[in-house]
Amino acid sequence: YGVIVVIMDYRNSEIDGTLVRQGDKKIYLSTDGLTVTPAASDEITLENVVHSVIDVKPLSPGGTVVYYEIQARR
DSSP: OOOOEEEEEOOGGGOOSSSSOTTOEEEEEEOTTOOSOOOTTOEEEETTEEEEEEEEEEEOGGGSOOEEEEEEEO
8 A cells, every 4th residue: 555654763762672672663654545554463665675563553633543653663
């Protein structure tokens, strides 16, 4: 699926070596045109590199999901 994302590195203060590891990516995935719901068992390709989805958090101000925060790992 083609999706709209913002890809960021985690801040050093967020990296604990267990839940969040060095190299993990924080991804904001827009729901605009999205026809599937992302899950922790999914994979996402970022810049031609496949990453495993570790965690998915829907962000839904006012009760409507507007984007997902995804933690992805190589």
